[in-house]
Amino acid sequence: MDEILNKIEERGLGLPFVVRKDGDTFTSKMGEVEKAKFSQTGTIIFETIGAVGSVKIDTLEINGKNQILFCDIADEDLVGIIYATSQSPILENILNALKDIRARQRPQVVEEKKTRAKFTPEFLEELKSTVREYLGDFTERVFQNQLKAQRIKVDELYEDEVRRFIFALGKAAGMIIGPTKGKDLTNKLLAKLK
């Protein structure tokens, strides 16, 4: 991890850091003096996300007159980079650097995903037929809108994504059929996960 962070720093792309939800913080050589501040920043971001609850935030940019903080946020950690505002023209390189850091973590993530159950696109059809019992003609539009709103990739369906989709679907359905029936639908869809 340190190696890739140092490389990014050496390429003049700003100060990179990684903060895990449990507080563990990694940064480049020059970032070491700011490590405590990076850790504090990570804590503030995770707590703020926790406070708003149901929204899955994946990127955050705090754009200041002097410097910009850009963060790629995952469930268990965030990858951040601080760069001078004047460096905005090379933003693409900076974002690629963030991807490099994420890629370095990927083997672990892939390993984790392998152990999680993957759902087939047919499973979505199964969910849709249950939704149809509740929403009738509204089904197709509500279903597609929620897939898009939750950025669900049908060929990469893991339990977390499906669960998030089901809750969003239940909430949207509740606006048409009322919250009680919406909750009933959510429970029926969740039962299919087991």
Place this chain on the structure above:
Amino acid sequence: MEILDRIPGILNYAVVNAEDGSIEKVKGSTPSPLGDLTAFFSSAAEVIKNALNLGELNFVSLCYGANRLVIFLHNGKYIGIEVEREQSPQEFIRRVLEHLTVPVSPKEEKPEAVVEEKIVEEKVVEEKKVEEVKPPPMVEVHLSRNISSKLVQINLLIDEFGSGGKKAHWLEILNQGLGIIATDILPMVGIIGERLEFKQTPPKEKEDEIVQILRTVIDFLVKKAVEEMGSSQARLKVQAVIEKMKQL
């Protein structure tokens, strides 16, 4: 802030008092807690900006699902505008500020005022600035007959269902419907002055799709009317709308 309703591309927005963090307004059809997001993240950004020496805040941008929330400070308020994820925050801030910035009339400028009075006056001037903001020039919007007819039908249904002082309630229902059914056209439409309107000319190639979406919104409104007032009363009101449309 009603000006924000008219700017194409803005899906929803929230206004938060920068001094005490209170949510002053949330408008639109979003299921996301936009007021909380704006309040919490503006406050978090202030702390982070100071800790990391980022300098004065230009804006905060956060992405979730298919949307992006852009938060920026204007006249003592944090404005949070929700746009599509692919959109540029800077471009939207520029558009909003273009509409919100209105020159103060010479009458309101009193350079000889003593410092304390000046502070009070500046506050008044600031408030007046916000109050006196003129609506942006309406962009000429061209709608096909099919789209226009569906739009008229929706607005007449809202008038009819909302008669007897229930209009705000029905506008809220319309907002909910737009948020779950009409997400594809949300950047182009908005409730302006209690009417659903297009903020820009919809692309011709999407006409059929848009008509279909508006038709589903109509079905949604009628379903809600049946639930709320019973089928016979709802049918009478729908009939009244059909009669009105024949006369147009």
